[in-house]
Amino acid sequence: MDIALHFINRSTDAGNAHIVIFQQAAAHDLDEPLAALKVIRNPGIDERHDFVAGTDAGEAIWIGAARNVCDEDLVPPELAAGGATLVSFAGIAEATIILSGGGGEPQVFSLTDIVTR
Template identity: 35%
Template sequence: MDIQLNFINNSNDVNNSEIVIFQKNVANFDELSVAWMVIRYCGVGDNYPFTFPMSMYVCASDSWGNYSPQLAAKTGDLFSMAFTTSGDRLLPSGNGTSPKEVQVRNELSKGAINASIYKSGKLLATKTSIAPEQKAVFEFKPTIWIGVVSQIVQGEVMNSAIISDINTELSLLGIASADIVMTGGGPGPNSTPFSFNLENIVMA
């Protein structure tokens, strides 16, 4: 079931800060995360409702610049990029080796592939340069990470310095809907760090 979330800016922000929301691929801790959603110009007192879907989609591209359609994926699924009579195609290949992961295997005889996961049509995670007979693995906890950033582009990989600055992880486990309330910030020496809390939680 999709989770209905509502970001509320109750902060003292004076910098038109941008808010980034993302998930971490826990199957690869050294992998850099993608800015799944960036909330811009949400003024003090404003709110930004959005849906966090449970469903996800997988897509792959080959070294010739071709992109597969996005295929519905669930944990435990295995997909393979294979050479067929109609060119390179991403095909469902049954169950992977872990019930917690979505796996994408490169079964081409030559050329690396890139594999990506999407939620709500937006890029959630990506793994590049998967060599033949190698696979990408994606695993996500039922949590989101949220923080205040600047000059981040939605859908692009964030650098490690930005990711290490974001330390708020919110668990969505069992939640049907909730407000994400941002407080803190402000000008001058009395300003406090931004903080994010779930409020008005409705359990599924």
């Protein structure tokens, strides 16, 4: 089942990092790089990005901010090793992911506008 997701940058740290969204299967080999589900490059304040996440790898995504994303949108090692936030969408059909913080405050990802199945 697909989940309709929307990302909005409400942080004060606009344009200084890429947002990387990925899923990780339980059987994933940690020595093998993960491919990003979506990379949002340097999002501006209040910039919105819509995308769809499948549930093949589970009903959760990982999301984090990284300064450098390269190699055809592979997940940076610092995010794959635990520097990302786990967001569960069990029972959710649609939601908005809000990034807040920045400017000396920690960046926080939260779900809003949740539509359940």
